[in-house]
Amino acid sequence: MADENMKGMDHAEVHYFNSYNHHGIHEEMLKDEVRTKSYMKAIVDNKHLFKDKIVLDVGCGTSILSMFAVKAGAKHVIGVDMSTIIEKAREIVEVNGMSDKITLLQGKMEEVELPFPKVDIIISEWMGYFLLYESMLDTVLYARDKYLAPNGLIFPDKATIFMAGIEDGEYKDEKIGFWDSVYGFDYSPLKHTALTEPLVDTVEIKAVVTDPKAVLTLDLYTCKVEDLAFSSPFTLDARRDDFIHALIAWFDIDFTACHKPIRFSTGPHTKYTHWKQTVFYLRDVLTVQQGERVIGLLENKPNYKNKRDLDVKISYKLDTDDPTRQAEGCCNYKMC
Amino acid sequence: MSSFALRIEKEAPASSGSSEASDILNLKDDEGWEDAEPDEEETQFISLMDDEVFTDIMQMLKHCKEKHSFDFLEIRQRLGLDFYGNIKLVNYVRSRVHSGQAIPSDLARSDFDDEKFLKPVLEDDALLFTLDDLPQVPEISQESEHDKGKGVEKNSGALVARITELEESLRRVYSQYDAYRDTVKDILDKKWEDPSTGGPLGTDKEEKRDDDSHYFSSYSYNDIHEVMLKDSVRTDAYRDFIYNNKSLFAGKIVLDVGCGTGILSMFCAKAGAARVIAVDNSAIIDKARENIFNNGFTDKITCLRGKIEEVKLPVDKVDIIVSEWMGYCLLYEAMLDSVIWARDKYLQPNGLMVPSHMNMWVAPVADPDYVSDHIAFWRDVYGFDMKAMQSGIHEDAQVLDMPAATVCAEPYPFLQLSLHTTTVKDLVFKRKWSGKLKKDIDALDGFVIWFDSFFMPSREEVVPEDAKAEEWAASGKKGLAFTTGPGGKVTHWKQGVMLIDNTKDNAASWKEGEQLSGELEYAVPEDNSRALTVGVSWKFKTQEKEGSQIWKMR
Numbered sequence: 055m056a057d058e059n060m061k062g063m064d065h066a067e068v069h070y071f072n073s074y075n076h077h078g079i080h081e082e083m084l085k086d087e088v089r090t091k092s093y094m095k096a097i098v099d100n101k102h103l104f105k106d107k108i109v110l111d112v113g114c115g116t117s118i119l120s121m122f123a124v125k126a127g128a129k130h131v132i133g134v135d136m137s138t139i140i141e142k143a144r145e146i147v148e149v150n151g152m153s154d155k156i157t158l159l160q161g162k163m164e165e166v167e168l169p170f171p172k173v174d175i176i177i178s179e180w181m182g183y184f185l186l187y188e189s190m191l192d193t194v195l196y197a198r199d200k201y202l203a204p205n206g207l208i209f210p211d212k213a214t215i216f217m218a219g220i221e222d223g224e225y226k227d228e229k230i231g232f233w234d235s236v237y238g239f240d241y242s243p244l245k246h247t248a249l250t251e252p253l254v255d256t257v258e259i260k261a262v263v264t265d266p267k268a269v270l271t272l273d274l275y276t277c278k279v280e281d282l283a284f285s286s287p288f289t290l291d292a293r294r295d296d297f298i299h300a301l302i303a304w305f306d307i308d309f310t311a312c313h314k315p316i317r318f319s320t321g322p323h324t325k326y327t328h329w330k331q332t333v334f335y336l337r338d339v340l341t342v343q344q345g346e347r348v349i350g351l352l353e354n355k356p357n358y359k360n361k362r363d364l365d366v367k368i369s370y371k372l373d374t375d376d377p378t379r380q381a382e383g384c385c386n387y388k389m390c
Numbered sequence: 391m392s393s394f395a396l397r398i399e400k401e402a403p404a405s406s407g408s409s410e411a412s413d414i415l416n417l418k419d420d421e422g423w424e425d426a427e428p429d430e431e432e433t434q435f436i437s438l439m440d441d442e443v444f445t446d447i448m449q450m451l452k453h454c455k456e457k458h459s460f461d462f463l464e465i466r467q468r469l470g471l472d473f474y475g476n477i478k479l480v481n482y483v484r485s486r487v488h489s490g491q492a493i494p495s496d497l498a499r500s501d502f503d504d505e506k507f508l509k510p511v512l513e514d515d516a517l518l519f520t521l522d523d524l525p526q527v528p529e530i531s532q533e534s535e536h537d538k539g540k541g542v543e544k545n546s547g548a549l550v551a552r553i554t555e556l557e558e559s560l561r562r563v564y565s566q567y568d569a570y571r572d573t574v575k576d577i578l579d580k581k582w583e584d585p586s587t588g589g590p591l592g593t594d595k596e597e598k599r600d601d602d603s604h605y606f607s608s609y610s611y612n613d614i615h616e617v618m619l620k621d622s623v624r625t626d627a628y629r630d631f632i633y634n635n636k637s638l639f640a641g642k643i644v645l646d647v648g649c650g651t652g653i654l655s656m657f658c659a660k661a662g663a664a665r666v667i668a669v670d671n672s673a674i675i676d677k678a679r680e681n682i683f684n685n686g687f688t689d690k691i692t693c694l695r696g697k698i699e700e701v702k703l704p705v706d707k708v709d710i711i712v713s714e715w716m717g718y719c720l721l722y723e724a725m726l727d728s729v730i731w732a733r734d735k736y737l738q739p740n741g742l743m744v745p746s747h748m749n750m751w752v753a754p755v756a757d758p759d760y761v762s763d764h765i766a767f768w769r770d771v772y773g774f775d776m777k778a779m780q781s782g783i784h785e786d787a788q789v790l791d792m793p794a795a796t797v798c799a800e801p802y803p804f805l806q807l808s809l810h811t812t813t814v815k816d817l818v819f820k821r822k823w824s825g826k827l828k829k830d831i832d833a834l835d836g837f838v839i840w841f842d843s844f845f846m847p848s849r850e851e852v853v854p855e856d857a858k859a860e861e862w863a864a865s866g867k868k869g870l871a872f873t874t875g876p877g878g879k880v881t882h883w884k885q886g887v888m889l890i891d892n893t894k895d896n897a898a899s900w901k902e903g904e905q906l907s908g909e910l911e912y913a914v915p916e917d918n919s920r921a922l923t924v925g926v927s928w929k930f931k932t933q934e935k936e937g938s939q940i941w942k943m944r
Contacts, residue, residue: 080779081764084771094772121774145778216409229616236619237629239656243680248612266409306409321409 080116080139083179086328090118092318093179096209096309097122103207103311104128108170112163112178112197113190117143117156119177124155128175132168133158163193172203183254184332185215185305186354187364187389191272192279211274212308216321219264219290219298219340219348220257226299226335229253252366252387253333257302257322263342264290264298266321269352283355290350292342299339301350301368304331338381340372347373363390433516438462438483447520460493463524469499476521478507485511615651615674618714621882625653627872628714631744631845632657634870638742638847639663642709645736647698647729652678652691654712659690666691667705669698698728708736712744718789719886720750720807720841721912722922722943727814740849743809747844747853751875752823752910753801754928755792755838755887756831765889777893784891787924787941791884792838794877799825801875804910806855818914823926824907833897834906836889837926840875888924888941898933905931908938915942 084090097104097119104126111120114133120143123131133143133156140160147156159166176197182189198208233245269286290301302322309316320329340348350370357363366389371382434443435450439458444450454460460483466476482502486493488511494501510518619625632639632654640662646655649668655678658666668678668691675695682691694701711733717724733743765783768776802823807816842859846869859871860878874883890897908928915921927938 081767084776085767090772116771116776116779118772118774122772142778146774146776149775149778214409232616232620236651237625237653237657239653239681240684241651241681242684243677244612244615244651247677248616251612268409304409317408319409323409 082328084116084118088318088320088325088327089179092307092309092316093119093177093209094122096312096316097126097177099314100312101127102313104175107174108132108172109175109177110134110168110173110197110201112176112194113180114143114158115139115179117147117158119179120156120158121147121150121152123175123177124152128155130170131156132170132173134163134166134168135160136162163197168201171201173201173206174203175207175209176202177209181213181305181307181329183329184252184303184364184366184389185213186282187332188362191282194274195277195279198274207311208274209311210307210309212310213272213274214268214306214308215270215303216266216305217269217288217290217301217303217352218262218266218322219292219342220261220300220302220333221263221296222257222261222299222333222335223297223339230335249335249337249385250387252389253335254330255333256326257331257333259322262302262322263294263296264292264348269303285351285353287351288349290348292344292346292348295343297339297341298336298348300333300335301370302331302333303352304329334366334368334385334387336368336370336383337385338383340370340381341379342372343374343376349373357388357390360390363388433520435516435520436512438480438517439487447517447524450517451524465497466524469497471499473521474508475499477518478502478504480515480517480521481507481509481511484515617882619651619653623872623874623879623881624714627843627845627870628654628712628744629657631870632661632712635847636661639710643667643705643707644710644712645669645703645708645732647711647713647732648715648725649678649693650674650714652681652693654714655691656682656685656687658710658712659687663690663710665705667703667708668693669701669703670695671697698732703736706736707738708741709738710742710744711737716748716841716843716883718883719787719839719912719922719924719943720748721817722787722886723920726807726812726817729809730812730814733809742847742849744845745843746809746846746849746851746869748807748809749803749842749844749853749855749857749859750805750807750839751801751841752804752837752839752926753797753876754799754825754827754834754836754906755796756798756833756835757792757796758832758835760790760796761835761889761892765893780893784889784893784939785942787839787943788887788889789884790887791880792876792887796835797838797876798829798831798834799827799906801825803856806853808853810849818912820909820911822907823910824905827900827902827904827906829902830900832899833892834890834900834928835892836887837928838876839886839888839924840873840883842871842873842875844871845869886924886943888926888939890937890939900930906933907931908936918944 104123106127106129109120109123109128109131111117111123111131111133114120114135115137116139117133120131120133133140135143135158138160140158144153144158147153147158157169159168176194178190178194178197180190180194194208202208230245230248233241233248235241267288267290269288270284272281292298304319304321306317306319306321318324318327320327320331322331342348348370350368353367353369355365357365366387367384368387369382369384372380374380434445435447436443437450437453439454439460442450442453444453451462454462455464462479462483465471466479469475469479471479479502483493485507639658641664644655644658644663644666646652646658646666646668649655649670650672651674652668655666655668666687668675668682670678670693675693679693682688682693692704694703711729713725713729713732715725715729733741737743765780768779802825804821804823805819842857844853844857844859844862846853851868857867857871859873860875862869862871872878872881874881874885876885906928908926910927911923911925913923913925915923922943923940924943925938925940927936929936
């Protein structure tokens with residue numbers, strides 16, 4: 055296909071991006087019950103925190119969180135979104151009789167003018183794949199520094215990235231090995247590219263070979279934009295004798311301000327979310343025995359050319375006494 | 391180093407399973423390491439005369455001799471068979487036994503001299519691999535009888551030669567054994583990595599992951615090409631047409647418009663094309679170039695980056711244009727304009743277009759499940775009315791794979807494009823369509839549009855305008871065809887689905903056998919030449935007012 059004018063985008067992709075303002079993504083997010091119900095509980099079940107407060111919803115989308123906040127007793131909610139979805143949000147707010155309680159502003163957070171100098175609570179669903187890919191966290195931090203009143207609250211206020219090693223021979227072969235012979239032809243140049251692209255996918259818990267380890271915790275009250283480029287060492291303990299074909303990453307989200315703290319996870323051990331998990335295939339296959347450790351370093355930084363892209367680097371070393379299984383290496387990935 | 395503490399939280403988990411909560415890996419069916427099967431798996435020799443299986447060749451031959459009075463060693467000795475003679479003998483005997491024929495007792499060489507007996511009768515016949523290693527004992531005993539009374543010196547000379555021969559034969563056995571062991575190891579390794587066969591280290595995933603559930607990975611550079619290459623309906627069709635018609639391609643100059651990873655160009659080169667010119671305006675052409683180099687086609691295939699209208703081809707004319715230009719609803723974002731341009735400028739007057747014909751189909755659909763999942767859903771979202779979100783769904787054409795059961799009337803062939811003659815102005819059209827309900831429906835929910843693609847081996851071939859790809863092969867016609875319709879194997883094009891906005895008027899139910907008809911229009915909006923609008927009008931015979939709606943593909 056490779057249409058001349060589409061610069062490498064396929065039909066599905068064009069369709070997806072163009073339909074962004076319509077249904078697909080919003081429907082998927084609203085139907086993601088883990089996500090939406092956690093926010094609902096965190097907001098609606100904490101009326102004591104929201105009553106008579108001024109609330110800012112960063113990246114409000116269809117305005118579902120803004121409406122939860124009104125239901126929780128907020129005095130006024132300001133929803134901000136760059137996308138034209140805000141027109142739909144306005145209609146939705148109107149038919150739900152909340153127009154006097156919710157002000158919707160289309161534009162960049164950095165450019166819109168809020169009707170209040172300070173807000174008491176910031177709510178936002180800013181998380182992207184691998185937590186940080188195309189996330190709006192920098193916008194949330196900007197809003198926090200500019201608008202959040204002293205002692206104001208952030209929902210959610212904590213995010214933690216986890217990693218683990220998985221056995222994934224069959225699928226690695228299907229995704230990566232595929233390029234070794236395509237209709238009988240050697241396609242190895244595309245194999246190299248495939249290895250550098252983390253895969254967003256659902257991983258079965260049975261595939262997980264190591265204990266999960268938290269590699270990064272972000273406290274939204276204190277973290278800074280610079281902290282989103284990080285370098286974190288990790289140690290993964292093998293839980294059984296098996297192969298490790300890939301490392302995976304996921305995140306947990308906490309609303310610690312709640313009366314009863316609320317948390318949800320996007321890990322392989324719990325219910326499906328639209329964030330799934332992020333799979334980083336290793337060049338080598340590690341053969342591990344129970345009790346052995348994979349030690350490594352996860353480095354993440356925005357691409358210097360395009361700051362929406364992420365450059366991820368994973369260095370790893372299998373810590374074993376068996377000289378025949380010793381392995382170490384380093385892989386560079388690009389989420390773009 | 392990170393400025394963040396890597397702390398492990400101790401607080402009680404709430405809501406949806408914390409990653410830190412208890413032991414997420416506490417699996418019931420913990421799989422441990424099991425010892426691999428021993429490498430020394432034994433070869434199996436199937437008896438020449440019956441179904442019995444032996445692990446030792448000599449025992450097998452002994453069995454044949456004692457049970458069936460067939461002395462293989464004696465026969466080969468008597469007839470003085472060489473290596474190929476031995477093979478022929480084995481296959482001759484197996485084929486006779488297989489067809490229930492007796493082996494003549496006075497077996498002669500001429501009985502199995504035919505070359506056809508070089509072809510193994512049994513797959514992986516271990517006996518054939520072991521013929522070399524059969525002992526020559528009878529020979530020796532006979533020889534030694536013949537040699538009786540001859541000089542000791544000659545005898546010892548023969549023995550030395552015999553020892554050398556045996557050593558040689560032992561070395562062969564060793565090397566064959568090594569190769570065999572490697573094969574066994576490979577097979578076991580594969581088994582381990584393929585859980586579906588329940589290998590000892592398999593993860594026993596119950597089912598293969600569904601590719602559709604894989605995130606579309608729009609950021610992925612490879613994925614686009616992976617999706618298309620793995621669309622086997624599409625790629626197999628091109629491959630099969632090209633490889634099955636090598637005579638069409640032999641010695642010809644071929645132009646591949648929008649070559650992508652270069653797969654079609656390589657098919658053509660492999661089919662014997664003298665030269666292939668592969669053109670693409672995307673950066674993927676760098677990968678195509680590498681692929682073409684790695685597969686040894688650099689002297690046959692020339693890659694050019696740029697728009698087909700702008701690049702300078704190294705030839706004036708080409709014999710064949712091959713292109714995979716089809717888009718959603720056939721013409722959305724499609725590059726057919728460019729292909730037509732290339733045809734008019736470069737194709738020889740009697741040149742061939744691959745593929746050659748497209749038949750486009752429309753059918754009415756009734757799909758209450760889809761409507762309730764994706765339209766009714768917005769009526770109550772966590773207690774809020776979000777009907778505002780519904781509107782777009784009726785304005786835009788959706789790309790979906792519709793279950794065949796949702797199609798509620800016979801599909802109607804509304805347009806054929808013959809690639810040898812189609813012009814750009816043919817791509818904007820208004821056509822009549824009609825249908826008859828084949829079942830009762832609660833509401834007419836919309837229309838589904840798809841195309842069938844035909845590959846004909848010459849310009850003169852005619853494809854009827856109502857020809858269905860799925861019936862093409864069975865009809866014994868020339869060339870080949872594939873469908874992208876509901877009920878066919880799903881392709882990456884899926885189908886175009888236009889949903890009728892039934893929210894304003896109450897939708898009417900209709901009975902089986904009701905006739906409906908109307909018009910179907912493809913147009914390009916003035917403000918965006920790359921977009922496509924599809925308009926459909928419909929009217930049931932018993933209906934007073936005609937319905938009509940316009941959908942955008944964007």
